[in-house]
Amino acid sequence: MSHPYADLPATAFWRSAVAGTAPEALEGIAAPKFRLDGQSAIATAGSCFAQHVGRALRAAGLNVLDAEPAPPKCPPQVARDYGYGIYSARYGNIYSTRQLLQLLQDAMGDVVDPAAIWPRGRRFHDALRPTIEPDGFASPQEAVALRHTHLGKLRDLFQRATHFVFTLGLTECWADRESGRVYPTCPGVVAGAFDPARHVFMNLGWPEVMADLTAVRDLLRGLNPDLRMILTVSPVPLTATASGQHVLQASTASKAILRAAAGAFAEAHEDVDYFPSYEIVTNPAAGGRFFAPNLREVTAEGVAAAMQAFLAAHGVAERASSAPVALDEDVDLGDVICEEILLEAFRK
Amino acid sequence: MPSNLLILGNSHISAPRAALVSQPERWPGFEAATFGMPGGSLRHLVLKGKVLVPRDAQTRRTMKFFNHISRLPLEGYDGFVVVGGLAFASMISLVQDHRSLDFPSVRAGAGCELVSTALIEAMIRQRIDASVAMLMVRMLHGLGQGPVLFLPEPLISADCRTDPDAREATVSIARTGDGAYFHQRVMRQARHRFGRFSTLLEQPKDSIVDDIFTDGTLMRGSIRMTFRDEVPHEGTDYAHANATFGAMQLDQIVEAFAAL
Known part of the structure; x- marks a missing residue:
């Protein structure tokens, strides 16, 4: 008797592909539509997990662009504290598709919203990248001037890039009710003040994420028609939810929306690919060992499993080194910069 | 005034040492032992008990070459x-x-790679804290044996402005007014950072030209940090001061100790 499952490869069956396979050595988990190679000029952005992606690509010898590098003799730790060298420009973590879209819109029009400069004491934070200056800017003028500089670098970045790797992190965000501008952190957490009359909670649904991704792609292709996108979903759960749901339910819903949208968007476009970081790290075969004891942060082993699979799929791991993916020697996993964790720190 | 004083440092120690040798009568009753090594080697000295010893064989050789000793009891x-x-x-x-x-140049509209004032401050702070001077000052302060003074090296010689091959970076930043401004920022932080462990003695104002250079007459004729003969620096050395400047430093030292 013949049926459609009879001739499927081992990767199609849970028992052989998952239950019976070491979670750090999944085979056939990714089949890129297009490959990264030595000629690729890669831009990276996204939620906290995206920091691991950028590091792994750099460690593998790929050309990860840095459009906004620190001063040449800046001590590495100072550079890192000030948000340099973490992503391809100094935008900090970009958690939601809406945040990415608005950043690109701002970059295209060189738009700086003065309402997005938040005070904290006598210092001023760029609300759209609140932790890139640990102590804030000296004045609103300085924050605005450096934002213009940043936006200019972004235009240059996406004109130069051949590939853009974006890690989708959250669907929940806080927005200015009037302007619709979303923030990476809830007002009042890093700086500014929360005003219930002005700030509104948003939880992006699948259609909104899809619409954002479409608009992002349109903007990027307008700037650089040959740019290709690689989407992945952060396996890091929500630190906290403002949805009213249990955080486990909220986190699962958020990741499900992002995963479904990223997959569908990649299927719809030849120039967009999806890589399953989320699946690799949350694989039940790992028995939870890809998560730290707080069940939120991804362990070095988990990061390596995901990134090894990514690099192998692109034929990069073999070319660069047969050794497991190495993280930056100067940076351990605890160094990942994640504003979201502040929600936990400031919990009453 | 300490009765048993040690002056130590990198190659810039030659200026006060030369002054002390050439005109000891200028500071009656003032005596001091001196110890000098290249800055990179000073980093490789470690404190064992109350004795400063080299961390490795290379440093031991350097210590011996410049000081004729291989351990410095403090x-x-x-x-x-x-x-x-x-x-x-x-x-x-x-x-x-x-x-x-x-x-100043940015205020005047000149282009640059713009960074935040806080980043500049953070970079300065890190450089100060990582400097060999801070290493020495903190170590000596930690001994708790007596006051510690710190004299930064002099600003580079104003003579470099007429040498197109020398110190282009400093000359260029000086032209815009940024050099003097940056120096003030560094010194403001230095006063704060060093002030926790020592008394910082800044370069005498009358030795400074155009806010960022040392008067060339105080730099020409500087000698190398050798223990033996007086070996002059080559004429294109714009970093080291001569014995006249060293005498000004000793004046500062004597005055500072008297005020403590």
Whole structure:
């Protein structure tokens, strides 16, 4: 008797592909539509997990662009504290598709919203990248001037890039009710003040994420028609939810929306690919060992499993080194910069 | 005034040492032992008990070459002076292309790679804290044996402005007014950072030209940090001061100890 499952490869069956396979050595988990190679000029952005992606690509010898590098003799730790060298420009973590879209819109029009400069004491934070200056800017003028500089670098970045790797992190965000501008952190957490009359909670649904991704792609292709996108979903759960749901339910819903949208968007476009970081790290075969004891942060082993699979799929791991993916020697996993964790720190 | 004083530092120790040798009568009753090594080697000295010893064989050779000793007992000294080791001139590279809004050239509309004032402050702070001068000052302060003075190396010689091959970075940043401004920022932080462990004695104002250079007459004729003969620096050395400047430093030292 013949049926459609009879001739499927081992990767199609849970028992052989998952239950019976070491979670750090999944085979056939990714089949890129297009490959990264030595000629690729890669831009990276996204939620906290995206920091691991950028590091792994750099460690593998790929050309990860840095459009906004620190001063040449800046001590590495100072550079890192000030948000340099973490992503391809100094935008900090970009958690939601809406945040990415608005950043690109701002970059295209060189738009700086003065309402997005938040005070904290006598210092001023760029609300759209609140932790890139640990102590804030000296004045609103300085924050605005450096934002213009940043936006200019972004235009240059996406004109130069051949590939853009974006890690989708959250669907929940806080927005200015009037302007619709979303923030990476809830007002009042890093700086500014929360005003219930002005700030509104948003939880992006699948259609909104899809619409954002479409608009992002349109903007990027307008700037650089040959740019290709690689989407992945952060396996890091929500630190906290403002949805009213249990955080486990909220986190699962958020990741499900992002995963479904990223997959569908990649299927719809030849120039967009999806890589399953989320699946690799949350694989039940790992028995939870890809998560730290707080069940939120991804362990070095988990990061390596995901990134090894990514690099192998692109034929990069073999070319660069047969050794497991190495993280930056100067940076351990605890160094990942994640504003979201502040929600936990400031919990009453 | 400490009765048993040690002056130690990098190559910039030659200036006060030469002054002390050439005109001891200028400071009656003032005596001091001196100890000098290249800054990179000073970093490789470690404190064992109250004795400063080289960490490795290379440092031991260097210590012996410059001082004729391979260990420096610190017990018994009741005052210390650290000379040089801040390396202001090398900090200029931090703002070669990157400046913040408050720099005079930026205020005047000149282009640059714009960074925040806080980043500039953080870079300066890190450089100061990582300097060999800070290493020495903190170590000597930690001994608790007596006051510690710190004298940064002099600003580079104004003579370099007529040498197109020398110190282009400093000359260029000086032209815009940014050099003097940056120096003030560095010294403001240096006063704060060093002030926790020592008394910082800044370069005498009457030795400074155009806010960022040392008067060439105080630099020409400087000698190398050798223990044996007086070997002059080559004419294109714009970093080291001569015995006249060294005498000004000793005046500062004597005055500072008297005031403590």
